[in-house]
Amino acid sequence: xxxxxxxxxxxxxxxxxxxxxxxxxxxxxxxxxxxxxxxxxxxxxxxxxxxxxxxxxxxxxxxxxxxxxxxxxxxxxxxxxxxxxxxxxxxxxxxxxxxxxxxxxxxxxxxxxxxxxxxxxxxxxxxxxxxxxxxxxxxxxxxxxxxxxxxxxxxxxxxxxxxxxxxxxxxxxxxxxxxxxxxxxxxxxxxxxxxxxxxxxxxxxxxxxxxxxxxxxxxxxxxxxxxxxxxxxxxxxxxxxxxxxxxxxxxxxxxxxxxxxxxxxxxxxxxxxxxxxxxxxxxxxxxxxxxxxxxxxxxxxxxxxxxxxxxxxxxxxxxxxxxxxxxxxxxxxxxxxxxxxxxxxxxxxxxxxxxxxxxxxxxxxxxxxxxxxxxxxxxxxxxxxxxxxxxxxxxxxxxxxxxx
Amino acid sequence: xxxxxxxxxxxxxxxxxxxxxxxxxxxxxxxxxxxxxxxxxxxxxxxxxxxxxxxxxxxxxxxxxxxxxxxxxxxxxxxxxxxxxxxxxxxxxxxxxxxxxxxxxxxxxxxxxxxxxxxxxxxxxxxxxxxxxxxxxxxxxxxxxxxxxxxxxxxxxxxxxxxxxxxxxxxxxxxxxxxxxxxxxxxxxxxxxxxxxxxxxxxxxxxxxxxxxxxxxxxxxxxxxxxxxxxxxxxxxxxxxxxxxxxxxxxxxxxxxxxxxxxxxxxxxxxxxxxxxxxxxxxxxxxxxxxxxxxxxxxxxxxxxxxxxxxxxxxxxxxxxxxxxxxxxxxxxxxxxxxxxxxxxxxxxxxxxxxxxxxxxxxxxxxxxxxxxxxxxxxxxxxxxxxxxxxxxxxxxxxxxxxx
Numbered sequence: 158x159x160x161x162x163x164x165x166x167x168x169x170x171x172x173x174x175x176x177x178x179x180x181x182x183x184x185x186x187x188x189x190x191x192x193x194x195x196x197x198x199x200x201x202x203x204x205x206x207x208x209x210x211x212x213x214x215x216x217x218x219x220x221x222x223x224x225x226x227x228x229x230x231x232x233x234x235x236x237x238x239x240x241x242x243x244x245x246x247x248x249x250x251x252x253x254x255x256x257x258x259x260x261x262x263x264x265x266x267x268x269x270x271x272x273x274x275x276x277x278x279x280x281x282x283x284x285x286x287x288x289x290x291x292x293x294x295x296x297x298x299x300x301x302x303x304x305x306x307x308x309x310x311x312x313x314x315x316x317x318x319x320x321x322x323x324x325x326x327x328x329x330x331x332x333x334x335x336x337x338x339x340x341x342x343x344x345x346x347x348x349x350x351x352x353x354x355x356x357x358x359x360x361x362x363x364x365x366x367x368x369x370x371x372x373x374x375x376x377x378x379x380x381x382x383x384x385x386x387x388x389x390x391x392x393x394x395x396x397x398x399x400x401x402x403x404x405x406x407x408x409x410x411x412x413x414x415x416x417x418x419x420x421x422x423x424x425x426x427x428x429x430x431x432x433x434x435x436x437x438x439x440x441x442x443x444x445x446x447x448x449x450x451x452x453x454x455x456x457x458x459x460x461x462x463x464x465x466x467x468x469x470x471x472x473x474x475x476x477x478x479x480x481x482x483x484x485x486x487x488x489x490x491x492x493x494x495x496x497x498x499x500x501x502x503x504x505x506x507x508x509x510x511x512x513x514x515x516x517x518x519x520x521x522x523x524x525x526x527x528x529x530x531x532x533x534x535x536x537x538x539x540x541x542x543x544x545x546x547x548x549x550x551x552x553x554x555x556x557x558x559x560x561x
Numbered sequence: 562x563x564x565x566x567x568x569x570x571x572x573x574x575x576x577x578x579x580x581x582x583x584x585x586x587x588x589x590x591x592x593x594x595x596x597x598x599x600x601x602x603x604x605x606x607x608x609x610x611x612x613x614x615x616x617x618x619x620x621x622x623x624x625x626x627x628x629x630x631x632x633x634x635x636x637x638x639x640x641x642x643x644x645x646x647x648x649x650x651x652x653x654x655x656x657x658x659x660x661x662x663x664x665x666x667x668x669x670x671x672x673x674x675x676x677x678x679x680x681x682x683x684x685x686x687x688x689x690x691x692x693x694x695x696x697x698x699x700x701x702x703x704x705x706x707x708x709x710x711x712x713x714x715x716x717x718x719x720x721x722x723x724x725x726x727x728x729x730x731x732x733x734x735x736x737x738x739x740x741x742x743x744x745x746x747x748x749x750x751x752x753x754x755x756x757x758x759x760x761x762x763x764x765x766x767x768x769x770x771x772x773x774x775x776x777x778x779x780x781x782x783x784x785x786x787x788x789x790x791x792x793x794x795x796x797x798x799x800x801x802x803x804x805x806x807x808x809x810x811x812x813x814x815x816x817x818x819x820x821x822x823x824x825x826x827x828x829x830x831x832x833x834x835x836x837x838x839x840x841x842x843x844x845x846x847x848x849x850x851x852x853x854x855x856x857x858x859x860x861x862x863x864x865x866x867x868x869x870x871x872x873x874x875x876x877x878x879x880x881x882x883x884x885x886x887x888x889x890x891x892x893x894x895x896x897x898x899x900x901x902x903x904x905x906x907x908x909x910x911x912x913x914x915x916x917x918x919x920x921x922x923x924x925x926x927x928x929x930x931x932x933x934x935x936x937x938x939x940x941x942x943x944x945x946x947x948x949x950x951x952x953x954x955x956x957x958x959x960x961x962x963x964x965x
Binding site: 413444 | 939
């Protein structure tokens, strides 16, 4: 492939954000086609492309038409959660490089369909989990690879993001979250926290997730949030199925335990609560705490008095984070978006193995469907499919980027 | 009762610590009898009492003999975990006020036996969970009572304490932990974190814990810790049954979800990770973060940039924490021990209802036995007995101390 010619499918908040990033930071990538079922979104996007590049991208309101556009050789899908899997499958069948924005799955079968389509078409597929390029996530993974953490026993992560206004504004902003929160109860967005942990633990590459068990709290945050507010009049008498907090426990073949937390309906600041516990070290994103056993001072001190903060360990940061510019950082999600797109575009251009593949996508997205089942059954453990069909035993550990 | 005349049963590390505290801070309480199966411990304790009070406490090596001592009217039990329930039952049968140090239970039946004995004898019984008197725990509970947190959806707590040296030194220091870690896998010490949360959530008083599900990580921390160390030669070839990290999910009648973490075999600083999530506020002991919704600045900031720290809210601290002296703080566990003993001694003297009763003790201690069952069954949810036999519906909310 000489040059990437991108078609965007889905131009809501995330699609527009990624489009802006591509236009600003990737001058050697062409944006040739734009699609959304809402015409105003497509018109805005066409305008944005023209302003940046003085080129006119083709406008579509039907994804299948964009997928038939011969000029497009790279499809970036950031549609509603419900549309992700069908669109990715349709895109892979055209042979165009398929980049899928994150979200959870609605059924186990959908995840298998994604895997089967990839295995039949061999179309390059990448799951756009930007948090796999997070600074702390890569720093700690790099230190784990160097043996500084010893053996890992436990990891924790969260999608701890107060989304009350976004969810409840769903009708106005045409957001898919609202219908999901009204009718489903699950970890509906597991991959921002699970993704980096799964990479660190070599999931699908020498290790795999075996079982899952999920629990939900009551649902009160959204009802309290809309109460008496005129702008949310249509939600006053609605019952939200989604619990305020969902905890998911995942057991792995190597004996590691993972817990995930979804907390999007209660007030608090943002965090992914990235936490890694090994036999030689401990990291907690809350406080950016790094505890190295061989540097310990005193075990009986308060956790707020730390022996090391991660800042001292920036030598272990991968090169992409050492050379990042302020402009790249400002372009989206603190720099993760730009680093991810750069990596994905380079690998697509040179036909290299994608950093986050269809097995990663299937096994991370399925957590949503399985957590829904487990919660409905009172927290009963359910098995997590092996989407590699045994190949995880042979597949070698590989990080999204070289961490050596 | 005119004057408390205490008999100590169990003079290991904790027993000696409580004895020192009583001798130093409670001059109107008499220490009249001391018992431990190790004679050297009893001799040391007798010496300590003489040095402090110029009185000679009676020495026993058999608990049943101390329990027959007519002079003793208050028994403080801090023996091995295995001996706690039988000793507490025997003590209640003598009619002496029975104060039981914390630990987990080995069976559901043991917890029922504790409850039945109390209900038959009506002997005053108190469970010595000092963390119910913790500064942050009482501050946040006080704010919850004032409505500042809205409705609570989720609480989290941990016993996050690197005990590797204490556990592995078990033969030398005659500690009961070693045999438990070698042969059991459970949340063996749930009450330091669960106790304050259960109080906050009105467990057994209008609310109750319904089900529990527990998961364990692999066991590596202790094996790695002893590897190649001469002082732990006897442990080189031993397998530890206890997983490094155990996560327990507890569902409550009011829809609140609780997670508990036990992490005592890996390196890190100490924390109880006390965390409370409500519809109006969020507290996290990591960073001492208090997020009040009506004071929010910006939702999309990093969790390390907080809108409020708890220090601004000390006005909500209960009186006992406002008037605490440095001497009391230094006497054990940052002041909690002294505040607890003061409260318990006063209530025993005036025959008032005990702050942490037999229903609290049974429902908190049973978590250990139930987590062991659930882990063994792959995380299957198990039901938590209602030790109040339905009376939790009528029992009114009551904090360890007045928080109004």
